Structures are given as C-alpha cells and as structure tokens.
Amino acid sequence: MDPQAAKFIGAGLATLGMIGAGVGVGVIFSGFLQGATRNPSAAGGQFTNLILGAALTEALGILAFVLGLLILFS
Amino acid sequence: MADPMHQFQIHKIVDLPDFTLPGVGTIDMAFTNSTLSMTVAAVLIVVFMALVTAKPQVVPGRLQVVGEGVFSYIDNLATGIIGHEARKFFPYIFTLFLFVLLMNFLGLFLMFTATSQLAVTATLAAITIGLVLVVGFARNGLGFFKLFVPSGIPIFILPLIVLIEVISFLLRPATLALRLFGNMLGGHVAMKVFAGFVVSLGALAAGGGLGLLGIPGAALALGGVVALTALEFLVAFLQAFVFAVLACVYLNDVVNLGHHH
Numbered sequence: 001m002d003p004q005a006a007k008f009i010g011a012g013l014a015t016l017g018m019i020g021a022g023v024g025v026g027v028i029f030s031g032f033l034q035g036a037t038r039n040p041s042a043a044g045g046q047f048t049n050l051i052l053g054a055a056l057t058e059a060l061g062i063l064a065f066v067l068g069l070l071i072l073f074s
Numbered sequence: 075m076a077d078p079m080h081q082f083q084i085h086k087i088v089d090l091p092d093f094t095l096p097g098v099g100t101i102d103m104a105f106t107n108s109t110l111s112m113t114v115a116a117v118l119i120v121v122f123m124a125l126v127t128a129k130p131q132v133v134p135g136r137l138q139v140v141g142e143g144v145f146s147y148i149d150n151l152a153t154g155i156i157g158h159e160a161r162k163f164f165p166y167i168f169t170l171f172l173f174v175l176l177m178n179f180l181g182l183f184l185m186f187t188a189t190s191q192l193a194v195t196a197t198l199a200a201i202t203i204g205l206v207l208v209v210g211f212a213r214n215g216l217g218f219f220k221l222f223v224p225s226g227i228p229i230f231i232l233p234l235i236v237l238i239e240v241i242s243f244l245l246r247p248a249t250l251a252l253r254l255f256g257n258m259l260g261g262h263v264a265m266k267v268f269a270g271f272v273v274s275l276g277a278l279a280a281g282g283g284l285g286l287l288g289i290p291g292a293a294l295a296l297g298g299v300v301a302l303t304a305l306e307f308l309v310a311f312l313q314a315f316v317f318a319v320l321a322c323v324y325l326n327d328v329v330n331l332g333h334h335h
Contacts, residue, residue: 048151048319055316059249062256069259 007071014068021061028053078266082190082259084108108194111186115176144172148318155322156329163325166205170198171318174254178310181258182303189313190258192251199250202321210328220332250320257313261306268302271295 032050036043088105095101126141134142148168152160174189181187188194210218222239223232272295278288 048154051312051316052319052323055253055312055320056249058257059253062252062260063249065256065260066252 011068011072014064014071017064017067018061021058021064024057024060025054028057078263078270081262081266082187084191107186108188108191111180111188112177112194114185115173115180115188118176119172151318152322155319156326159329160322163205163209163322163329167318167321167325170202170321171314174198174317175311175314178258178314179307181262182306182310187258187262189254190262192255195254196247196251198254198317199247202250202324203247206324206328209325210331213328214331217331218328221327225332246324250317254313254317257309261302261309265299265302265306268295268298272299 028050032043032046035046084106086104086106087110090103090105093101093103123141126138130138145168148171149160149164152164152167156163177188177194181190210221214220222236222243224235224239227235272292275288275292275295278285279292
C-alpha cells in the first residue's frame with residue numbers, strides 16, 4: 001500500500017477514539033439531567049462537578065484528535 | 075478550499091535579535107502575532123480591572139458590578155473547591171481564568187488565537203503543575219507522596235492503585251495543555267471548513283445548470299458557520315472555566331492532603 005494512503009487511513013482510524021469520549025460525555029449529561037429533573041433545587045450546586053466530569057472525559061477524545069493530527073502531519 | 079490550518083501560522087511582526095541562553099541554546103525573541111494577541115489580552119485585563127477599581131463605590135455602578143461579578147464568581151469557585159485556604163491561591167487562579175478567557179475570545183474577534191498554540195497552553199499547564207508541586211512539597215514535605223496512596227485500599231491491590239495514581243498524576247499536565255489546545259484548534263478548524271463550503275458551493279452555483287443546487291447547500295453551510303460561532307463562544311468560556319476548575323482541584327489535592335474538609 002502507498003505509505004501516504006496508509007497515513008490517511010491511520011489518521012482516520014485514530015479519530016475513532018472519539019466514539020468513547022462522545023458516549024462518555026453523553027452519559028454524564030444524561031445522569032445530570034436525570035438528577036436535575038428529580039431535584040431541581042440541588043442542580044445548580046452541581047454545575048462545577050458536571051463541567052469537571054465532562055472536561056475530564058473530553059480530554060480522552062482530544063487525545064485521539066491530537067493523535068490523528070500527529071499521524072497526519074508527521 | 076482555503077487551507078484550514080493557515081490561520082494558525084506564526085508570523086513575525088517585529089524581528090528582534092536572537093537571544094542565546096547558556097545551556098539551552100538560541101531563542102528567537104521575535105515579536106509574533108501570537109505574542110501580540112497575548113499582549114492585547116493582558117493589556118485589556120489590566121485596563122478593565124483598573125477602570126473597575128478606579129472609583130469604587132458602596133453602591134456599584136454598571137462597570138463595577140461586572141468586575142465584582144467576575145471576581146466573586148471565581149472566588150466562590152475557589153472557596154468551594156479548596157476551602158478556607160483558597161484565598162492564598164486566588165490571585166493565580168483569577169489571573170489564569172481571565173488570561174485564558176481573553177485569549178480565547180480574542181481568537182473569535184479577528185485576532186490570532188494564542189491558545190491554539192501548544193507552546194502557550196503547555197506553558198500555562200507547566201506553571202500550574204509547578205505550583206502544585208511547590209505547594210505540595212512545601213506544605214507536606216515527603217508526605218506529598220501520600221497523594222499516590224489512597225487510604226482504605228486492600229493491601230493486595232495497592233501496588234496496582236499506586237501505579238494508576240502515579241500515571242494519572244503524570245498525565246495531568248499533558249491533558250491540561252492538550253484539552254485547551256485541542257478544543258481551540260478543533261473549533262477553529264471546523265469553523266474554517268464550514269466557511270470554505272460556503273465559498274466552494276457558491277462557486278459551483280455560479281456555474282449555472284445543475285450547479286444551482288449548490289445555493290441551498292451554501293445557505294445550510296452559512297447557517298452552520300453561525301451556529302458554530304455561537305458554540306465557540308460557549309466553548310471559549312467553558313475551557314477557561316475548566317482550566318481554572320482543574321487548577322483548583324489539583325491545588326486542593328495537595329493543600330488538603332489526607333483530610334477532607
């Protein structure tokens with residue numbers, strides 16, 4: 001196979017890692033909404049924890065993105 | 075289509091002479107568009123805060139309310155996470171938040187996005203983790219290493235847990251830098267790609283015939299650009315907020331080591 005083509009395929013495959021991050025962020029927000037609709041008065045105090053969890057999960061997706069860029073441009 | 079990575083190129087605005095640091099090597103001291111963007115951000119923060127505190131009144135005016143709002147927002151955040159000792163670290167967290175926020179916003183207002191450079195975000199992350207290490211060793215001495223040994227863990231799986239904790243601690247600066255960098259880079263590339271669709275589909279429609287189908291496509295892409303810009307404003311704030319929250323969380327680990335408040 002042409003090395004250039006293999007590089008593009010590899011970069012595309014690397015971005016598949018974002019699937020996990022997408023599922024994870026979805027789970028976090030679904031959990032937050034379930035809790036928030038049951039007890040709306042406690043929802044405001046958990047905003048920081050919500051964003052913190054989403055950010056920590058999202059970092060793994062960003063790692064996949066950076067890996068794709070590394071494969072593509074190196 | 076225009077190259078979406080073109081916007082991240084560094085240009086020299088004023089070329090200053092190289093500076094040779096013994097043991098490190100030659101450093102290019104040129105004043106670049108990235109430096110300009112960071113300078114504008116810093117100047118805007120200083121001017122804004124100087125205006126806010128110029129004539130402080132007991133009953134605040136509009137400008138003072140904005141300044142005090144930002145101030146108390148970060149103060150509540152730091153106090154909520156670190157506890158009563160948060161005031162010691164508040165200046166650093168507040169500066170970090172405002173600087174990252176201004177750099178993110180300037181990237182959306184026709185200036186260079188300084189936070190889309192890995193060098194800038196890695197420096198901010200290195201300063202944060204450096205502060206965590208200094209505070210951790212200064213307050214706890216060698217007890218700092220208790221950070222890697224959580225209490226209440228069965229002895230049989232303790233080696234595994236310690237290994238995971240060490241790896242997770244070593245990954246902190248990397249993820250801190252890459253999160254901000256990746257979000258800014260990804261967001262701006264996506265906006266540029268959608269903007270490129272508008273131009274290329276419009277050019278297709280200008281050819282007439284079946285190409286006229288490009289007009290609804292171009293309109294859809296234009297709507298996408300508007301929506302993405304709105305999303306980017308949210309991301310610009312959230313990433314600055316997340317950076318400040320994570321700095322607080324990492325500081326909390328070493329400030330309140332071993333006892334939860």
